[in-house]
Amino acid sequence: MLGAIVGDIVGSRFEFDNHRSKEFDLFGEGCFATDDSIMTLAVAKALMETRRTLGPEDDFCRLLGDLTVQYMQDIGRNYPNCGYGGSFYHWVFSDDPKPYNSYGNGAAMRISPVGFIAKSMDEAVRLSEIVTAVTHNHPEGIKGAEATTVAIYLARHGASQSEIGERVSREYYPLDFNIDAIRPTYRFNETCQDTVPQAIQCFLEAESFEDAIRIAVSLGGDSDTIAAITGAISEAYFGVPEWIRQEALSYLDPRLREIYDAWEAWSK
Template sequence: MLGAIIGDIVGSRFEFDNHRSKDFELFAEGCFATDDSIMTLSVAKAIMETQREAADAPAADAAGLSDAEDAEEAFYPRLRANAVYWMRSIGQHYPDCGYGGRFYWWMFITDNPAPYDSFGNGAAMRVSPAGFAACSMEEAIALAKAVTEVTHNHPEGIKGAEATAVAVYMARTGRTQQEIAAHIVEHYYALDFTIDGIREDYIFNETCQHTVPQAIECFLESCSFEDAIRTAISLGGDSDTIAAITGAIAEAYYGIPNTIRAQALSYLDDRLRPIYDEWEARYGMGQRAH
């Protein structure tokens, strides 16, 4: 999931001042961890806490669950509740990190945080932990849907989150870029463009439909983790979120160079860093397949 955080931090200074080139300093004045990073870590915390709660249950029978299928059915409602709790609990410490208007209302104003039929790319920017934690593609999809539909319950929002989580899962389990592309085209988006071909006319857009396929394509055209991030920034548009989505997939595929990892972690404060450390202790992947 650090790849998403790196993409977010690198892209933060370019979100409203696009840089349509690969030539720039990755970390510079003006970079910071935006809502993309904070919500990614919140989703990670929700997944960890839900898995811990499930593991801590003495036995399925003690919870009134007759079999593993019943236990699984109980897991996802618990995950949805934990996603709401941790996104709000952590996120309310960062009121100025860049939340969108409706999400800000969901985060701070309402006493009844309910989904609001969104297909914004906030669905995809935060979902990468689902792809890293899953033990199967089906689980990646189920985890992604559960943590997304608490806010972004529009079909296009769920589609964007699922496509991102699936791409992460496939990348970390040894699938090639060609295999990932073929699966995304078959099940989610037509990737009938190149980044060079759309860069000049690409404009700022915050919907899943017009950012998730572009972010996936940035990864598919890359040759390294750093190149993936630079390609995502060079596209322009909603730079931090596009780079966050690209970065998550690129991490799963390439891993992250140690120097970039260390620089990015320096942006996490004392509330966020322990969540990352806990995640790494549980899900750290070591050497990648590519």
């Protein structure tokens, strides 16, 4: 989850002012925690509270879905200007929130906590669908979140970059391109199908966590979200350097920092 937060904060100032190079300061004026970080933390909170409050009669899947809605709304309403798309904004403030068949990349940007706590690949896939389907129940939304979760799960369990790439290519998206080749013509896009494979490819070409974030920003487009997805997988594979962790966490306000600290203690 930390990797997604880092990617979001680093990418935030380039979302509408793309920087198509790997040369830049990771943190600086204009950086902030956007919807990608905030919804990721809401998903983390839902996972923690589901496990914590689970009674013997409770259906884990049902409770996780309900608490995902509850925390995305409860937390999300405090940040009306953090970058929500129009439909998601409506959903956050709705008294009767229903899935709206979205295939936006919000599905993938927020899913990383699932990949970090799943105890099996089956569980990773199942939990990913539950969390995603509360809003992004279009097949491409479910797929974007699942591909991200599977890549994180594989990275956590010793798969190599090429093994992860092969799995994603076989089951989700053909990764038959490289970032240098697509950069000149890549444009801002908020769908899963035109951001998730690109974000995964940024990870596959990286030599370190920091390199992955730099490649993701250099691609352009929806920079905070692409870097959040790339960062989530790269955290699982490379880990996050301590100085980057410290710097990124300084951008979280006390409410968000409390959720992050609880997660760090809980998921160890």
